Amino acid sequence: MAYETEDPETQYCFPAINSSCIKTKLSTPEYNIVYVFFSVLSVWTVFLNLLVIISISHFKKLHTPTNMLILSLAVADLLVGLIIMPLEAIRFIETCWYFGDTICRLFILIMGLLLSTSLSNLVLIAVDRYVAVCHPLLYPQKITMTRTVIMIHVSWFWSLAYSISVFITTSQRKYTCYGECSFMYTFALKITDLLLSFLLPCINIITLYLRIFYVAHHQVKVINSLMRSGKHLTEGSMRRKSESKAALTLGIIVMVYLFCWIPYYSLTLTPNTSMTSVIAYIMLWMMYINSGLNPLIYAIFYPWFRASVKHILNLSKIFKAA
DSSP states (O other): OOBBOSSTOOBBSSSSSTTTBBBBOHHHHHHHHHHHHHHHHHHHHHHHHHHHHHHHHHGGGGGGGGHHHHHHHHHHHHHHIIIEEEHHHHHHHHHHOOOOHHHHHHHHHHHHHHHHHHHHHHHHHHHHHHHHHHHHHTTTHHHHHHHHHHHHHHHHHHHHHHHHHHHHSSSOOOOSSSOOOOOOOOHHHHHHIEEEEIIHHHHHHHHHHHHHHHHHHHHHHHHHHHHTOOOOOHHHHHHHHHHHHHHHHHHHHHHHHHHHHHHHHGGGGGSSSOOHHHHHHHHHHHHHHHHHHHHHHHHHHHHHHHHHHHHHHHHHHHHHOO
């Protein structure tokens, strides 16, 4: 907590230290409203992703390779709401970091891990949908539960290793004042991170989904033509139509993801990327808000999610529904 100094108009994060950062001045109503907003956003993100995790973990019928990838994405999103959002909200509102240098380093590392893991999961989901839609006969042999679980673990391990390597190669802490949590990244490191952790994965995702949508559109046209002609649809045709619909839903998730992330990464290409600017913070929070949007997309497009949530909220049925 910051105290007033001799100048009643100025408050400092650590008034006993001469180099302390200046604390943001907000009126009491503004202060409370902003804290309530970020608290609700954090709780909302954790709650919705927890529903996804419980649904897929508890109901055995939902134990499919695709849902395992969605489960991994939900775990990363839940941790964003549980760890990153509260600490980032305090740093944003107070413009002070009260948790010390060690927690600051862990915070930067965990943030990099979770954001990298989310993108890795989306790449795996794109590959899963590509094989399911474009090579349906090979899907049962190529995409198995065992292979999917292994790839999820590899994805998390790779994201951790990458985040640690980036963290180690960053420049020294950037101290403009005492009571902040920030690191200085060289321009070369920013460009490298932009290519490896955003552009290349996104190019792969977009390329796969363009192919998926082309094939899915063709399949749906053929199936609709058969239905209009009164011909009986085979089980394989119905499955392909279902896979196409699932691909469309997951494609929406990817598009929302890109919409939330591109503005922030565009800052990498500009010389002034100070995280103290309001615009940069808005773009950063767009990335965090994305973690709470994915479950809403599931709720809108996935009947299994809506049904499982009803069972979860009705505790008397959850054990019978397994």
